[in-house]
Amino acid sequence: MQTIELTKRYGNRPALEKVSFTLSAGEVVGVVGRRGAGKSTLLNLLAGLHTPTAGTLHFRGQLLKPRGLYQAHRIGIELVPQTPLLSEPLGVLDNIFLGREIGWLRPDTTRMAERAHAVLAELDVHPRLLAQNTRELSDEQRQVVAIARVLCFDPAKPAALILFDDVFTSLSFQRQERLLSLIKTLARRGTSFLIASDNLKHLFAVTDRLLVLYDGRLVSDQRTAETTPREIVELTVGSTQHEQVTPIIWALESFHQAQQQAEELRRVQADLRESLEAQGSLNQQLLARLRAQVDALNQLNLALQSTQRRLMTERERERKALARELHDQVIQDLLSFNYRLEELEGAQGIEAHRGELSALRKSIRQIVGDLRQLCSDLRPPTIDTHGLSAAIRSHAQEWAENNGIPVQLDLQSDLGRLPEAIELSVFRIVQEALNNTRRHAAAHNVTLTLHRTPTATLLLRLADDGQGMPEPVDLAALSAQKHFGLLGISERVALLSGTLKIDSKKGEGLTLQVEIPSPSPLV
Amino acid sequence: MSFIKNAQKILQENIREYGMFIALFVIMAFFTWRTEGLFISSRNISNLLNQTGYIAVLAVGMTLVIVIRCIDLSVGFLAGFLGAVAAIALVFWGLPVYVVIPLVLALGIVAGLLTAFLVAQMGIPSFVASLAGWLIYRGAIQLVTAGTGTIIIPDEAFNAIGNGFIPDIFPAEAGPLPGVHKLTLILGLLGIIVFIVNEINGRRKKQAYNFEVLPMDMFILKLVFVSALVGGIIWVLAGYQGLSWTAVVVLIVVLVYDFITSQTVLGRHIYAIGGNPEAAELSGISVKRLTYVVFGSMGMLSALSGILFASRLQSATTTAGTLFELDAIAAAFVGGVSAAGGVGKIMGSLIGALVMLSLTSGMNLMGIDISLQYLVRGAVLAAAVIFDVATRRRGK
Numbered sequence: 043m044q045t046i047e048l049t050k051r052y053g054n055r056p057a058l059e060k061v062s063f064t065l066s067a068g069e070v071v072g073v074v075g076r077r078g079a080g081k082s083t084l085l086n087l088l089a090g091l092h093t094p095t096a097g098t099l100h101f102r103g104q105l106l107k108p109r110g111l112y113q114a115h116r117i118g119i120e121l122v123p124q125t126p127l128l129s130e131p132l133g134v135l136d137n138i139f140l141g142r143e144i145g146w147l148r149p150d151t152t153r154m155a156e157r158a159h160a161v162l163a164e165l166d167v168h169p170r171l172l173a174q175n176t177r178e179l180s181d182e183q184r185q186v187v188a189i190a191r192v193l194c195f196d197p198a199k200p201a202a203l204i205l206f207d208d209v210f211t212s213l214s215f216q217r218q219e220r221l222l223s224l225i226k227t228l229a230r231r232g233t234s235f236l237i238a239s240d241n242l243k244h245l246f247a248v249t250d251r252l253l254v255l256y257d258g259r260l261v262s263d264q265r266t267a268e269t270t271p272r273e274i275v276e277l278t279v280g281s282t283q284h285e286q287v288t289p290i291i292w293a294l295e296s297f298h299q300a301q302q303q304a305e306e307l308r309r310v311q312a313d314l315r316e317s318l319e320a321q322g323s324l325n326q327q328l329l330a331r332l333r334a335q336v337d338a339l340n341q342l343n344l345a346l347q348s349t350q351r352r353l354m355t356e357r358e359r360e361r362k363a364l365a366r367e368l369h370d371q372v373i374q375d376l377l378s379f380n381y382r383l384e385e386l387e388g389a390q391g392i393e394a395h396r397g398e399l400s401a402l403r404k405s406i407r408q409i410v411g412d413l414r415q416l417c418s419d420l421r422p423p424t425i426d427t428h429g430l431s432a433a434i435r436s437h438a439q440e441w442a443e444n445n446g447i448p449v450q451l452d453l454q455s456d457l458g459r460l461p462e463a464i465e466l467s468v469f470r471i472v473q474e475a476l477n478n479t480r481r482h483a484a485a486h487n488v489t490l491t492l493h494r495t496p497t498a499t500l501l502l503r504l505a506d507d508g509q510g511m512p513e514p515v516d517l518a519a520l521s522a523q524k525h526f527g528l529l530g531i532s533e534r535v536a537l538l539s540g541t542l543k544i545d546s547k548k549g550e551g552l553t554l555q556v557e558i559p560s561p562s563p564l565v
Numbered sequence: 566m567s568f569i570k571n572a573q574k575i576l577q578e579n580i581r582e583y584g585m586f587i588a589l590f591v592i593m594a595f596f597t598w599r600t601e602g603l604f605i606s607s608r609n610i611s612n613l614l615n616q617t618g619y620i621a622v623l624a625v626g627m628t629l630v631i632v633i634r635c636i637d638l639s640v641g642f643l644a645g646f647l648g649a650v651a652a653i654a655l656v657f658w659g660l661p662v663y664v665v666i667p668l669v670l671a672l673g674i675v676a677g678l679l680t681a682f683l684v685a686q687m688g689i690p691s692f693v694a695s696l697a698g699w700l701i702y703r704g705a706i707q708l709v710t711a712g713t714g715t716i717i718i719p720d721e722a723f724n725a726i727g728n729g730f731i732p733d734i735f736p737a738e739a740g741p742l743p744g745v746h747k748l749t750l751i752l753g754l755l756g757i758i759v760f761i762v763n764e765i766n767g768r769r770k771k772q773a774y775n776f777e778v779l780p781m782d783m784f785i786l787k788l789v790f791v792s793a794l795v796g797g798i799i800w801v802l803a804g805y806q807g808l809s810w811t812a813v814v815v816l817i818v819v820l821v822y823d824f825i826t827s828q829t830v831l832g833r834h835i836y837a838i839g840g841n842p843e844a845a846e847l848s849g850i851s852v853k854r855l856t857y858v859v860f861g862s863m864g865m866l867s868a869l870s871g872i873l874f875a876s877r878l879q880s881a882t883t884t885a886g887t888l889f890e891l892d893a894i895a896a897a898f899v900g901g902v903s904a905a906g907g908v909g910k911i912m913g914s915l916i917g918a919l920v921m922l923s924l925t926s927g928m929n930l931m932g933i934d935i936s937l938q939y940l941v942r943g944a945v946l947a948a949a950v951i952f953d954v955a956t957r958r959r960g961k
Contacts, residue, residue, distance in 0.1 A: 091847075115849030127844035129837040131907045140837055141849035143830040151770070191848060 048097035050083050057083040059258045060097065065203065065236065070229045072245035072266070073238040074278055075255035081238040082124060084255070085205045088236065089121035090114035102202075115141060118202030120195075122209050126188030128176050135172045138190045154194075161190045166220050185212045189221065193228075200228065206237045210244060215305035222248045242271045243298055256280050351463070351537050358421075358466055365421035373413050380406050422469060430465040431457050431492070434472055438490060441476050449476075452491040460500070464560055467534045468492070468502060475504045475554055478527045483508025483552065499540075500560040507551040511544070531556070568782055575783045580956055585901055585916045586794075588949075592920060596927030604927055607805035610798065613919075613926045615727065618811035619644070619873040621918040623893035624900065625822050626866035628914040629859045631897055632839040634906035635684060635691035637860065638890050639698025640867040643676055645886025646706040648871030652716040652881035653709060655723060662722045669868045676702075677864020678857055685856040699890070707883055716881045727877030730806040731813060746807030753799030757792045764788060811873055815915075818866070823911040835859065839907030895942070896921050899949040903957065920945070 050058040058080040065071055075081050086092045088099065090110050099106040101117060111121065128137045135151070138158050143149040159169050167186050171179075179187065189209060195201045210218050225235055225248050239245055245252060246266060254262035254277040262269075262277045275291050383403045387396060425433035431453045438449045459465070472490065479485055485508030493501045520528055528544070531554075535542040540558035576583060596604040603609060623640050630637045647669050654665045676698070683694035710716065718724060734748050764784075771778050779787065802808060826832035837845040838852055846852050870889065875881050900917025902909030921942060928938045 110851060110853075111847060111849050112851035112854070120849075121847070123847055127841060127847050129840040129844045129848075129907075131836055131840040132833065136833055136837075137848075140845065141834070143833065146830065148828050149830050149833065 048084070048087060048099065049095050050080075050087055050092060051095045056258050058087065058094075058255075061255075061258075061260045062097075063253060063260065063263055065234050067202070067234055068229050068232045069251065070225060070235040070237065070249045071251045071253060072249035073236060073253045073255065074240075074242070074245065074274055075238075076278055079255040079278075080258040081255060082207055083258075085121060085207045085236065085238055088114075088203070089119055089205055091121065112141070118199075119205070120192035120201045120203070121205045122188050122192055122207060124207045124209075126184040128179070128184055128187060130177050132176060133172075134174055134176055134179070134187060137176055137187055138194055140191070142191070142194065144196075157194050158190060161193045162186070164193070164220065164224050165190065166217060181212045182214060182217075185209060186217070193224070200231055200233050203234045203236065204228075206235065206239070208238050208240070210239055210241055215302050218244065240294070241298055242274060242294060246271060254278055347537055350533070354467075354534070354537065355463065361420040365417045368413055368420075369417050373410055373417075376406055376410050376413070380410075425465060425469055429457070429459050430468055431455075433465075433469050434490070434492065437469070437473065438476070441480070445480050447480075447485060447488055450487070450489040452489070452493075454493045457492065457494065460560060464500070464538060464558065467538055468500065468556075468558070471502065471531050471534055471556060472504070474527050474531050479504075479506050479508065481527075483510075485551065494560070495557070498560065500558045502556040502558075503553065505551060505553040510546040510548050510550050510552045571780050571783050572786065575779060582901070582910075582913075584952065584956075585899070585913055585920070586790075589916055589920050589923065590794075592923050592927070596923065596930065600927070600930045603930055605801065607801050609926065609930070610801050611805045611809060613922055614802075614815075615809050615811045615877065616926065617918050617922040618727075618815050619870040619877070620889065620892045620896055620922065621815050621915050622818055622866050622870045622873065623889055624896035624914040624918045625818055625911055626863040627890075627893045627897045628900070628902050628909050628911055629822075629826070629835060630691070630863050631894075631902045631904065632835055632906060632909050633856065633859055634839055634842070635856070635859070636695060636894070637680065637691065637698075637863050638695040639676075639680060639702055640695075640863060640870070640893060641886040641889035641891070642699055642702035642706055643673070643864065643867040643886070644871035644874060644889055645882075645884070646702045646709070646871070647673055647676075647868045648875035648885050649706050649709050649716065649881040651723075651872055651875055652718050655718055655720050656716055662720060665723070666872060669872060670865050673864040673866070673868025673871075674861045675864070676867070677860040677862065680864070681857040681860035684860065685853040702886075706885065710881065710883045714883065718875065718879050718881070723872075724876050724879045726810050726814065727873055727875075728879070729810050731808050731810065733807060744804070746803040746805075749799060749803040749807035752808065753796065753803070756799075757795055760791065760795070761788055811877070814869070814873065818869070819911055819915050826911055831855075831858070836907055841907070892921065893918075895946045898953070899946055901949075901953060903953055904950070905957075908957075917949075 048058060048061045049056070061080075061084060073081050073084060083092070087094050090106075090113055101119070106117075107113075114121070129140060132140065135154060135158055136149075139149065139154050144153050144157075155172065158172060162169055162171060165186060167183075167190075171183060171186070174183070189206075192201060192204050210221070213221065222244060225237075229235060237245065237249065249266045252262070252264060252266050252269060252274060253260060254274060256277065257280075261280075262274075271294075272287065272291055275294065276287050279287060279290055380403055383399055383406070386392065387399050387403070392399070422433040422437060424436050434453060435451060438451055441447075442449045460468075476488070479488055483506050485506035487507050489503075489505045491501075491503045495501050520526075532542050535556055535558065538558045540556060543555040543557075544552065545555065546552040593605065623644065627637065627640070650672060651665050651669045654660045654668065655662070660668070680691070680694055680698055683689045683697075684691045687694075730746075731748060733746050734751075764787075768778050768784060778784070802812075826835065834845065834850050834855055835858075837848070837850060838855055842852055871886065874885055874889075878885070896918035897909065897914045898904070898917070899920050900909070900913035900915070902914060902917075924942055924945060925938060928941065933941075
């Protein structure tokens with residue numbers, strides 16, 4: 043390829059003045075210049091897109107008459123313009139092979155797709171690009187299609203000269219690198235390149251020679267290896283003054299560096315976002331699983347509680363029935379035996395046995411007494427008839443008498459009647475707690491309070507001045523030692539959805555506080 | 566349920582493509598109802614196809630012209646003029662038919678290339694260039710028929726093109742199915758089979774490249790619908806005198822052009838130019854060369870249209886071809902060709918021509934006044950273009 047005094051004027055304005063240079067096969071030449079220096083004009087003239095005002099083009103030793111891109115394409119000159127133009131009604135594959143279809147009548151889609159896949163792979167582009175709608179392509183994708191178009195030649199008949207008019211700018215950094223290495227490979231196979239670009243770094247990496255245009259004139263044509271970026275910039279700007287050139291070099295360098303860094307940053311950011319999203323979704327999954335397990339556990343707990351509650355009610359009913367049976371049947375029977383024995387005692391002719399009978403009656407009365415005690419233990423007789431306060435009061439009195447420990451009672455006077463389950467449970471809790479105090483506390487004084495709180499709960503507090511318990515209270519350890527008192531209390535409290543608090547210090551007594559949600563008193 | 570949903574979705578997405586078929590179907594059904602079956606009778610359908618012939622041929626060529634963002638107004642009088650040339654060649658020069666037809670077709674190509682020269686080489690807008698042609702050919706037809714007036718064509722073979730029917734393999738009353746044109750049936754059946762095989766192959770190929778294809782049920786529905794439509798028309802035609810030579814010519818033209826536009830490199834280039842002339846130029850397509858090709862083909866089809874018309878009237882008249890160009894343009898637009906270029910199918914234009922001619926034929930049968938007929942046809946054309954513009958806007 044050779045140009046001699048190539049000139050192009052638009053009207054009177056010269057765009058290119060007497061540019062002459064030669065280009066040999068496999069050579070990669072860069073074209074540098076400021077905006078408006080004539081880079082695009084030069085490339086368009088070479089591609090036959092414009093007709094030169096003066097001067098001639100020679101290609102492979104023959105004079106080239108520019109007759110449109112169509113002609114240039116036929117002899118192996120390909121142009122990738124600055125802004126890629128695609129035909130929108132056609133698909134991406136048809137766009138890539140537009141004007142260079144394989145097959146003369148019907149395009150051979152199979153082979154076209156194969157070749158397009160190969161070229162896209164070289165450019166690190168996913169082949170799904172081919173299935174996209176041409177109208178919806180991004181700028182970079184359009185540029186990729188335009189580049190793929192000139193690279194999709196038959197490997198047996200490579201393009202002679204490829205003109206790249208500033209195609210790097212809309213490509214991502216990695217793709218720029220891919221394209222550069224592809225240019226090198228193709229140049230080794232004999233394809234020449236003319237690359238117009240502002241990116242000196244790319245040009246110095248890939249070109250053999252550099253042409254510098256200044257105001258439409260070719261001001262320098264030297265081997266890349268024999269020049270420096272600074273010299274090129276000096277020529278581009280048309281000045282050797284240090285203070286003018288340095289900032290431009292600096293700006294160019296930092297611009298490309300910044301571009302590269304921005305690209306890298308964007309990539310890392312995308313990666314980060316992706317991994318964050320992955321982690322987020324993993325977390326969510328774990329949370330969901332956890333929630334499901336907690337839900338299942340809650341359900342189980344509820345079921346367990348209701349079973350236990352039923353068990354407890356059942357037990358109370360049993361006790362009640364047992365107590366009534368004992369009271370109504372056994373005690374009455376024993377009493378009637380006692381009356382009959384009394385009658386017998388007064389009868390004639392048994393003087394010899396009177397003493398024995400009297401002893402028998404005494405022991406019967408003893409048994410009746412014991413049974414009555416048993417009955418009242420099984421079922422506090424007062425609780426059904428007189429309510430919780432009366433039952434606690436009577437039990438506490440009895441307990442105080444039996445153990446010789448005074449019990450201070452502070453029971454709310456207008457407590458009223460509560461649901462049977464609550465009344466019984468509270469009573470049993472009091473019973474159990476007093477039992478504990480008797481057995482372990484060695485207390486001198488016991489205070490028992492029962493109040494309704496403003497927040498619709500029932501507050502039971504039992505305090506003693508005994509030896510207290512070692513903290514913290516470990517229910518599991520207690521149950522292992524077969525001390526079930528506190529455990530029973532805590533179970534009952536839990537069944538009523540209440541809270542249990544134990545306040546104790548070694549040697550300073552113990553306070554047991556139970557709070558049970560309670561509905562308003564029944565009338 | 567999903568079948569109906571699928572059908573709705575496909576119809577909505579491809580309304581531009583299928584709208585024409587539905588419109589034609591509705592129009593035909595309407596006229597059949599209003600004329601108590603007279604419209605769908607064998608004789609009328611056969612007549613309708615023969616009348617459509619010379620407009621359909623022009624519409625096919627016009628489709629390509631409009632696709633590359635041009636227009637050709639000269640085709641009507643060019644057809645009339647070339648019909649007159651054919652008559653003169655037959656009657657006064659005494660040339661045989663098999664010479665006259667290629668000669669006239671060649672003249673048509675030359676005329677088309679002339680227009681193309683003005684458009685491509687001189688850069689004259691096609692509207693102006695072809696308007697000049699319109700005037701010139703109008704003058705030319707009056708010039709060549711000035712001495713004789715209407716030229717009666719006595720040639721049987723030539724007149725058969727516009728009036729004759731293909732021969733049957735059996736005598737009409739013999740063999741199976743008496744009174745039915747057997748060859749027409751066989752050809753129709755073959756056509757349907759080829760169509761189905763083609764469609765299935767095309768679908769396979771598309772799937773192989775992961776391109777989007779119709780869902781299976783919709784695909785079958787389409788095959789059944791098209792086969793039934795074609796089969797129905799063939800059956801109706803076979804009940805009269807079978808396929809006319811005009812219908813055969815139109816079918817060949819449509820099939821060839823449909824193949825070229827949808828399957829070949831040439832077709833792709835034509836659509837690429839219509840879609841974005843600059844992009845096509847930059848990709849190395851010669852827009853000039855293709856302009857010559859498209860206008861050349863338009864000229865050739867104008868000649869064919871002139872031959873069909875002269876043959877149908879068995880004469881060449883001084884007013885032959887009047888308003889053909891506008892009918893052809895209307896048919897193309899009704900058939901879904903876009904005035905913006907780059908969009909339009911050959912099949913669509915054929916359907917468009919059928920729609921316009923069905924309207925005329927149906928309204929004639931109903932005895933509607935000619936002035937009202939123009940109003941209706943104008944409204945249909947406007948509706949078709951409004952529909953085109955509206956669906957395009959929604960597509961974007």
